[in-house]
Amino acid sequence: MNTDPRAAPPPANRALPRWAVKPVRLLTSAELAEALEYLERNRPEDDVLGRALAGEFARRTAAAEFARRAAGDRPAASRTRAPQPPDPASPQRPL
Numbered sequence: 001m002n003t004d005p006r007a008a009p010p011p012a013n014r015a016l017p018r019w020a021v022k023p024v025r026l027l028t029s030a031e032l033a034e035a036l037e038y039l040e041r042n043r044p045e046d047d048v049l050g051r052a053l054a055g056e057f058a059r060r061t062a063a064a065e066f067a068r069r070a071a072g073d074r075p076a077a078s079r080t081r082a083p084q085p086p087d088p089a090s091p092q093r094p095l
Contacts, residue, residue, distance in 0.1 A: 017034065017038070018031065019034055019035045024056050025056070027056070029060055029064075032053055032056060032057040032060070033057065035053050036050065036053050036057065039053065
């Protein structure tokens, strides 16, 4: 039998945040950030949940960055110019 004290349920008159009732994998990045902020302020001792949220947030951030780079997303200034054909008079470097 577990004798550890349980967390008190939220007050009945206070609505739960939208992220509080979703599984971690279904949270949006904004909801993950909001949940991490909440934990940091109100429940810093809940290390397990904090690590799960932070890990998911880091995974998504890294995946989004990888997808952006793989798609060749460049700053707007470089997208406006058309690529120039190579100059036939310039020396070519061997591959």
